[in-house]
Amino acid sequence: MKVRVGIIGATGYTAYEAIRLLLRHPHAEVTAVTSRQDEGLPIAAVHPQLTRLLDLKLEPLEVDSFAERCDVAFCCLPHGASAETVKQLREVNCKVIDFSADFRLSRVAEYETWYGVQHPWPELVGQVAYGLPELFADQIKDADLIANPGCYPTSAIMPLAPLLKAGAIQSGDIIVDSKSGVSGAGRTPKLGTLYCEANESIAPYAIGAHRHQPEMNDIIHRFSGSSTDILFTPHLTPMDRGILSTIYVRPNGVDADAVREIWQSAYRDSPFVRIVDHIPSTKHVAGTNFVDLAVRTAGNRLVVVAAIDNLIKGASGAAVQNLNCIYGWDQTLGLL
Ligand SMILES: NC(=O)C1=CN([C@@H]2O[C@H](COP(=O)(O)OP(=O)(O)OC[C@H]3O[C@@H](n4cnc5c(N)ncnc54)[C@H](OP(=O)(O)O)[C@@H]3O)[C@@H](O)[C@H]2O)C=CC1
Numbered sequence: 001m002k003v004r005v006g007i008i009g010a011t012g013y014t015a016y017e018a019i020r021l022l023l024r025h026p027h028a029e030v031t032a033v034t035s036r037q038d039e040g041l042p043i044a045a046v047h048p049q050l051t052r053l054l055d056l057k058l059e060p061l062e063v064d065s066f067a068e069r070c071d072v073a074f075c076c077l078p079h080g081a082s083a084e085t086v087k088q089l090r091e092v093n094c095k096v097i098d099f100s101a102d103f104r105l106s107r108v109a110e111y112e113t114w115y116g117v118q119h120p121w122p123e124l125v126g127q128v129a130y131g132l133p134e135l136f137a138d139q140i141k142d143a144d145l146i147a148n149p150g151c152y153p154t155s156a157i158m159p160l161a162p163l164l165k166a167g168a169i170q171s172g173d174i175i176v177d178s179k180s181g182v183s184g185a186g187r188t189p190k191l192g193t194l195y196c197e198a199n200e201s202i203a204p205y206a207i208g209a210h211r212h213q214p215e216m217n218d219i220i221h222r223f224s225g226s227s228t229d230i231l232f233t234p235h236l237t238p239m240d241r242g243i244l245s246t247i248y249v250r251p252n253g254v255d256a257d258a259v260r261e262i263w264q265s266a267y268r269d270s271p272f273v274r275i276v277d278h279i280p281s282t283k284h285v286a287g288t289n290f291v292d293l294a295v296r297t298a299g300n301r302l303v304v305v306a307a308i309d310n311l312i313k314g315a316s317g318a319a320v321q322n323l324n325c326i327y328g329w330d331q332t333l334g335l336l
């Protein structure tokens with residue numbers, strides 16, 4: 001029998017990508033899709049790409065009925081709204097992969113400062129597995145609740161964490177400069193993501209004040225024990241999808257070849273990490289769960305480049321990878 005996955009917040013972008021991936025998964029099937037606003041509509045009415053591929057109607061979330069039909073929930077709701085729903089789902093024993101930031105950080109006070117809301121389940125904060133199997137596979141395999149990583153943090157943590165653990169770079173001087181496609185902001189309309197605002201334009205936002213900055217520091221510390229104070233600047237770029245992070249670090253007497261060796265060793269069993277000689281680009285990873293990593297020497301710094309698809313390795317692909325880990329399947333099922 002297949003594992004039954006229900007998608008909460010099924011009208012959004014990450015939900016669509018998750019459904020698309022699960023449709024080709026050999027051991028999982030999508031058995032429920034929920035929405036507050038589009039109750040009763042076929043899923044294909046909001047995602048026409050799913051016409052004749054998934055014959056389900058959007059329903060409001062009623063947790064008891066949902067849990068009877070789903071073993072696992074992919075909770076694709078915005079932060080703040082997600083934690084309350086996750087709590088209800090766990091109370092009826094449904095496993096949850098939470099796409100939001102609500103259970104990613106280690107400390108409640110830091111969450112409440114950066115997200116501006118009270119956490120509805122504070123006792124669980126810091127206890128939840130962070131869904132990067134490349135770094136936290138041991139915690140993920142036995143988890144009933146997984147905090148799926150943020151998209152920008154994935155692109156920064158994956159190259160930096162092994163280097164910091166190896167002591168190869170200075171922890172106090174790291175700059176992460178990232179560019180994201182507009183889908184990173186979700187499908188729910190906002191002024192800055194309207195076509196006329198975003199097209200043919202690029203701008204930074206939340207300079208040094210983005211909520212993914214504490215997530216990067218926190219998770220790197222959790223993995224490597226190293227205390228960082230990353231300066232993070234995201235940019236919105238006129239692309240549909242993709243994240244490209246250019247990361248400036250100061251080496252502790254290592255060169256680019258040594259960095260590549262540390263990555264090779266840390267990620268030797270990680271099917272989605274590609275350490276490449278060319279300069280990565282968002283096009284190289286579009287629609288895939290790959291993380292492409294490269295490094296160059298520039299004066300007395302090393303410049304690291306990481307590319308991911310924000311909707312796949314940055315969200316829905318990571319969720320499927322985590323599902324594979326929970327059930328002990330090959331990590332690549334549904335993803336290659
Ligand atoms: N887009 C990306 O690249 C990434 C997104 N994420 C995270 O994944 C989650 C989903 O993102 P994404 O799919 O892009 O978002 P979307 O805006 O595309 O979709 C979110 C869905 O959640 C539902 N929703 C919105 N507000 C509320 C609310 N207050 N209460 C309950 N339901 C609500 C909506 O469905 P309806 O109105 O039909 O109920 C909506 O379709 C977010 O937490 C996001 O931060 C993480 C990594 C990358």
Ligand SMILES: CC(=O)N[C@@H](CCC(=O)OP(=O)(O)O)C(=O)O
Nearest residue numbers: 079100101150151180181184185
């Ligand atoms: C381009 C864009 O707007 N991106 C989003 C990040 C999306 C994401 O991953 O946010 P969560 O941590 O909430 O999951 C932003 O900067 O807010």
